Amino acid sequence: MNGAVNVMRRELAGYFATPVAYVFLIIFLVMTGIFTFYLGNFYTRGFADLDPFFRFHPWLYLFLVPAIAMRLWSEERRLGTIELLLTLPLTTSGAVVGKFLAAWLFIGLALVLTVPMWITVNYLGSPDNGVIFATYIGSWLMAGGFLAIGSCMSALTRNQVVAFILSVVVCFLFLLSGLPMVMNLFNGWAPQIVLDGVASLSFLKHFADIEKGVIDLRDLIYFVLMIGFWLIANVVILDMKKAD
């Protein structure tokens, strides 16, 4: 656990020692702004809520989270620091969790920086702040799911571009697994239980549930399991393939 905290601190400091952090934060804020005001018609729709803001989060995360995650392990492989890190007396899972937490907190910070949006909507009307808070939590959890996938994909290769593309593809599949374009692949031949299973893996479905303002235990468990599964896969991949 100490090992994970130490790795997390190092990683977080690393984000701010390079332009990565600032570029990400600015792009994230600009993009959320564009999506909310132009595509989401924040003003003209006449409701005091943050739905136009949150609605685009899954699509924003689809590209921005893999961009953060792609370097987590590929860079360690490319620079050879993985050999340094994994010969320190800390467990592989400690290192994986540490890196994941650092990136997740960092995305959390990006979300916190959107709070002026929340303040604005309170100024313009009287929104249901409980729903907004719940959706923030849901959005952060969903980002964690994307991030765990990205971290795992990043452990597969020393090439960050490959890691990025792999993450986007896998995240995209999970994002859309409830929608017709994925469901059609299974329709007609797979039994109903498989269809339900695939549909219930959808990030969009679980996020939509949370967006309604009720944090259902099932949605929480879904994201936590998602994160857990991909991080365990991450550890297994690293243990199997440390060198090259």
Add this chain to the structure above:
Amino acid sequence: MIETKSLCKHYGSFTAVDNLSFCVEAGTVLGFLGPNGAGKSTTMKMLTGFLTPSAGSALVNGVDVSEDSLAARMQIGYLPEGAPSYGEMTVQQFLSFVARARLIEKARVVDSVNEVIERLNLSGVKHQAIETLSKGFKRRVGLAQAIIHDPQILILDEPTDGLDPNQKREVRHLIRDMARDKIIVISTHILEEVEAVCNRVMIIAQGKLLADDTPHGLIARSRYNNSVSLVVEAAEKVASVLSELPEVAKAELNEGELTLFPSQKQGLFEAVTTAISEHQWDVSALRLEAGRLDEVFRNITRGEISA
């Protein structure tokens, strides 16, 4: 103590390390010597628990590295090949990170970082990002992180690679300083380094152990061991006279230098000097050779001398 038993590492059909067994006691500075791709680094990676052996085992102070990797890693300081480090961090941040990861007590972290910075002359650059440093400094940062917890076992993969002659001397000095009660394993392909710091040498090629000896012992295997070389006027005539001596097995003339090989261990140098004063030859250089390590290395790694 480090002990390996039939250590093997295969990559598909390629054998990187082949049945390596050895045992190293405290106070030893062991040099792994071998051509590039000989399996030196792979062996070190298995000793430090980074790679899992395909077969066999490695024990560090009695702890099996693949069974209790964490306990084994606690006792080891490791400088990986190329001295990788996190470039965006400053020297001080990086060493503090390693100190904490090495489970040094909280109160001692600052002190141990400062001590090691002092020891490797890094005070001038401790607030600089590592990626902005020269190769020599980076290597020293790598060494600093390896010794920060004062490990009993130090494994250094090419510790002086890329350093200038002065820095090489400093690093060798540091290694000799620490050697007394520790085990230090270094890999190198620089022959003079072996003579300068090691008290035991293992020559490895194609993953196999070809020789395990002291540097002296290795040099003594050279055909030049106890030979006498001289530069003299009318070398050919001198050569024919000297080859008549019973102490001389063979005389070779090479670029104006005459080398005489002994037929027995002792007495060649005395016999040659006596002959010189008898015949009043005009000798401009004369020396007794201990042997040539490069020649021994070449012969062993080409398989011309067996262990």
